[in-house]
Amino acid sequence: xxxxxxxxxxxxxxxxxxxxxxxxxxxxxxxxxxxxxxxxxxxxxxxxxxxxxxxxxxxxxxxxxxxxxxxxxxxxxxxxxxxxxxxxxxxxxxxxxxxxxxxxxxxxxxxxxxxxxxxxxxxxxxxxxxxxxxxxxxxxxxxxxxxxxxxxxxxxxxxxxxxxxxxxxxxxxxxxxxxxxxxxxxxxxxxxxxxxxxxxxxxxxxxxxxxxxxxxxxxxxxxxxxxxxxxxxxxxxxxxxxxxxxxxxxxxxxxxxxxxxxxxxxxxxxxxxxxxxxxxxxxxxxxxxxxxxxxxxxxxxxxxxxxxxxxxxxxxxxxxxxxxxxxxxxxxxxxxxxxxxxxxxxxxxxxxxxxxxxxxxxxxxxxxxxxxxxxxxxxxxxxxxxxxxxxxxxxxxxxxxxxxxxxxxxxxxxxxxxxxxxxxxxxxxxxxxxxxxxxxxxxxxxxxxxxxxxxxxxxxxxxxxxxxxxxxxxxxxxxxxxxxxxxxxxxxxxxxxxxxxxxxxxxxxxxxxxxxxxxxxxxxxxxxxxxxxxxxxxxxxxxxxxxxxxxxxxxxxxxxxxxxxxxxxxxxxxxxxxxxxxxxxxxxxxxxxxxxxxxxxxxxxxxxxxxxxxxx
Amino acid sequence: xxxxxxxxxxxxxxxxxxxxxxxxxxxxxxxxxxxxxxxxxxxxxxxxxxxxxxxxxxxxxxxxxxxxxxxxxxxxxxxxxxxxxxxxxxxxxxxxxxxxxxxxxxxxxxxxxxx
Numbered sequence: 001x002x003x004x005x006x007x008x009x010x011x012x013x014x015x016x017x018x019x020x021x022x023x024x025x026x027x028x029x030x031x032x033x034x035x036x037x038x039x040x041x042x043x044x045x046x047x048x049x050x051x052x053x054x055x056x057x058x059x060x061x062x063x064x065x066x067x068x069x070x071x072x073x074x075x076x077x078x079x080x081x082x083x084x085x086x087x088x089x090x091x092x093x094x095x096x097x098x099x100x101x102x103x104x105x106x107x108x109x110x111x112x113x114x115x116x117x118x119x120x121x122x123x124x125x126x127x128x129x130x131x132x133x134x135x136x137x138x139x140x141x142x143x144x145x146x147x148x149x150x151x152x153x154x155x156x157x158x159x160x161x162x163x164x165x166x167x168x169x170x171x172x173x174x175x176x177x178x179x180x181x182x183x184x185x186x187x188x189x190x191x192x193x194x195x196x197x198x199x200x201x202x203x204x205x206x207x208x209x210x211x212x213x214x215x216x217x218x219x220x221x222x223x224x225x226x227x228x229x230x231x232x233x234x235x236x237x238x239x240x241x242x243x244x245x246x247x248x249x250x251x252x253x254x255x256x257x258x259x260x261x262x263x264x265x266x267x268x269x270x271x272x273x274x275x276x277x278x279x280x281x282x283x284x285x286x287x288x289x290x291x292x293x294x295x296x297x298x299x300x301x302x303x304x305x306x307x308x309x310x311x312x313x314x315x316x317x318x319x320x321x322x323x324x325x326x327x328x329x330x331x332x333x334x335x336x337x338x339x340x341x342x343x344x345x346x347x348x349x350x351x352x353x354x355x356x357x358x359x360x361x362x363x364x365x366x367x368x369x370x371x372x373x374x375x376x377x378x379x380x381x382x383x384x385x386x387x388x389x390x391x392x393x394x395x396x397x398x399x400x401x402x403x404x405x406x407x408x409x410x411x412x413x414x415x416x417x418x419x420x421x422x423x424x425x426x427x428x429x430x431x432x433x434x435x436x437x438x439x440x441x442x443x444x445x446x447x448x449x450x451x452x453x454x455x456x457x458x459x460x461x462x463x464x465x466x467x468x469x470x471x472x473x474x475x476x477x478x479x480x481x482x483x484x485x486x487x488x489x490x491x492x493x494x495x496x497x498x499x500x501x502x503x504x505x506x507x508x509x510x511x512x513x514x515x516x517x518x519x520x521x522x523x524x525x526x527x528x529x530x531x532x533x534x535x536x537x538x539x540x541x542x543x544x545x546x547x548x549x550x551x552x553x554x555x556x557x558x559x560x561x562x563x564x565x566x567x568x569x570x571x572x573x574x575x576x577x578x579x580x581x582x583x584x585x586x587x588x589x590x591x592x593x594x595x596x597x598x599x600x601x602x603x604x605x606x607x608x609x610x611x612x613x614x615x616x
Numbered sequence: 617x618x619x620x621x622x623x624x625x626x627x628x629x630x631x632x633x634x635x636x637x638x639x640x641x642x643x644x645x646x647x648x649x650x651x652x653x654x655x656x657x658x659x660x661x662x663x664x665x666x667x668x669x670x671x672x673x674x675x676x677x678x679x680x681x682x683x684x685x686x687x688x689x690x691x692x693x694x695x696x697x698x699x700x701x702x703x704x705x706x707x708x709x710x711x712x713x714x715x716x717x718x719x720x721x722x723x724x725x726x727x728x729x730x731x
Contacts, residue, residue, distance in 0.1 A: 128711035133648035141684035
């Protein structure tokens with residue numbers, strides 16, 4: 001896991017001298033191996049010293065102590081002795097078996113000794129001075145027999161009920177703790193919570209003053225939260241807050257509120273949103289990998305669908321996705337996804353998609369966080385969907401939820417997980433503000449909203465912010481179709497944005513106007529054609545008229561020519577008869593002139609006919 | 617009928633007392649080394665036994681330093697601890713055995729003077 005924050009190498013070389021000096025003086029610590037505990041104590045419990053763990057009944061003292069021993073034996077090879085005053089070995093083994101610790105096995109391997117000390121007051125008569133040497137001897141024997149480095153005494157206060165002489169007991173306890181220090185064992189002593197002003201009932205903290213840890217179990221609004229606080233830790237820095245912790249199937253888990261630093265890696269890798277046109281809106285490539293995405297909006301705007309698109313797309317690429325649902329059951333989500341053309345079942349079968357469905361009120365905030373943490377470790381998803389984060393507000397005050405979400409997002413980011421949270425905005429609230437006020441933690445914020453206009457609601461989507469990428473500033477209308485989210489074309493005419501039916505109406509209107517314009521043009525064209533045809537018909541008519549006229553003329557001419565010839569012939573006959581010869585030549589010239597004129601008119605007629613043919 | 621029964625029961629009771637007077641005592645004293653407290657305890661218990669249980673007791677003194685396993689088995693926490701193994705019931709006495717009265721009461725020994 002990338003969770004471990006490595007110290008930067010450049011710091012190592014410089015303060016070398018300081019580092020060398022420190023270990024000689026400073027307190028050596030023993031790691032407990034308990035999830036989160038070593039972080040808040042900066043290393044663990046003080047080595048070779050007793051630590052007091054106190055708290056009321058059922059707050060997890062015994063478990064903390066037991067886990068310290070078991071993890072010591074398994075992870076750090078430090079055998080341990082458990083001196084039990086309250087439960088016997090068998091009971092203890094049973095109790096911790098549910099956490100996966102096999103106490104019997106560890107006992108067989110001589111890694112842990114459980115010594116049950118039973119004190120029955122009714123059996124015991126006190127007949128003068130005594131000491132608790134018996135306890136010391138047993139403890140020493142147990143420590144020696146397995147070379148124990150860790151010791152737990154649970155709960156020493158039972159002694160106070162077993163023996164009636166408190167003076168002897170106090171003196172003996174003081175001796176015991178001194179003795180434990182001499183033995184060089186790291187010890188946990190548990191104590192019952194005392195009344196007002198004291199941590200323990202018999203003031204044990206007076207003896208064990210090096211490190212005191214208080215466990216608490218509080219119920220607020222019917223939801224219990226366990227908390228741990230380090231009251232005192234001599235010779236060491238330590239976190240001073242109250243740290244919520246959990247007891248879950250793998251033992252203790254403490255989640256430091258403030259330990260997470262802001263040094264997650266950033267990447268240029270992009271991730272499709274699953275909606276191609278939304279990718280375009282986000283600089284053309286979609287989300288950044290490892291970023292946190294918030295989809296907020298009022299009820300029924302399609303937040304979950306947007307999340308499902310991302311999941312579906314990621315699963316198709318073979319990435320693992322974790323879906324934390326708190327409002328719908330798995331089956332319901334799958335069914336609803338089908339209705340928009342997303343089939344999640346194969347991904348579940350391929351173990352690419354894992355649903356974790358639980359009501360937020362079922363567990364406290366901390367449990368949510370720890371559940372997520374353990375799921376992250378187990379499932380190692382690359383995408384996590386939290387649907388919705390606003391469900392958490394029902395189990396904590398807004399401050400608590402915010403701090404929890406901050407940690408949640410930090411955990412996810414440091415794990416390089418792309419997170420998509422949906423957030424329900426209630427009507428009437430400012431939609432650009434989430435209920436849980438986490439917007440500053442969010443890298444990409446997509447707002448889906450209903451646009452109410454002219455008697456209808458349409459869905460609009462816009463990118464409110466998207467860190468580190470150019471993104472669209474448009475409110476885009478989208479439709480939820482049986483193939484998922486469909487971002488409609490942007491209506492760009494007329495210098496305004498229209499959505500829904502208004503857009504459709506406008507589009508139709510424009511279409512109609514366009515068609516009308518075209519029709520008009522067609523009409524004009526047709527009219528022109530008609531005119532042309534009319535004109536041509538007229539021309540033809542005139543032409544035909546002319547032709548008939550011409551023909552007539554020709555006929556007339558021919559008649560005249562024939563008459564003329566006949567006349568000339570008559571004249572020559574007469575001239576022959578009268579013996580005249582000169583005049584005949586003159587008349588022949590005139591005839592020639594007339595013939596030329598006729599040719600010319602013929603040519604004119606031909607050219608006109610040709611022209612009409614071309615026109616046709 | 618009633619009288620007969622009560623007579624019988626009284627007789628039986630006396631029998632039991634007689635028997636208890638003859639019962640054998642098995643005592644174990646666990647001490648932690650030869651400290652002054654241990655020594656006082658040993659002396660005291662020996663004195664009591666000699667005085668009241670002469671001839672019918674068995675006293676074993678065990679140093680738990682040498683036998684730490686026994687300390688676990690017998691659930692010894694304090695030292696010195698005297699355990700009355702027999703007659704039953706089992707009883708434990710802690711301390712240096714200076715409170716003779718308490719011991720006698722616990723050991724269920726009637727002082728002869730009372731009789």
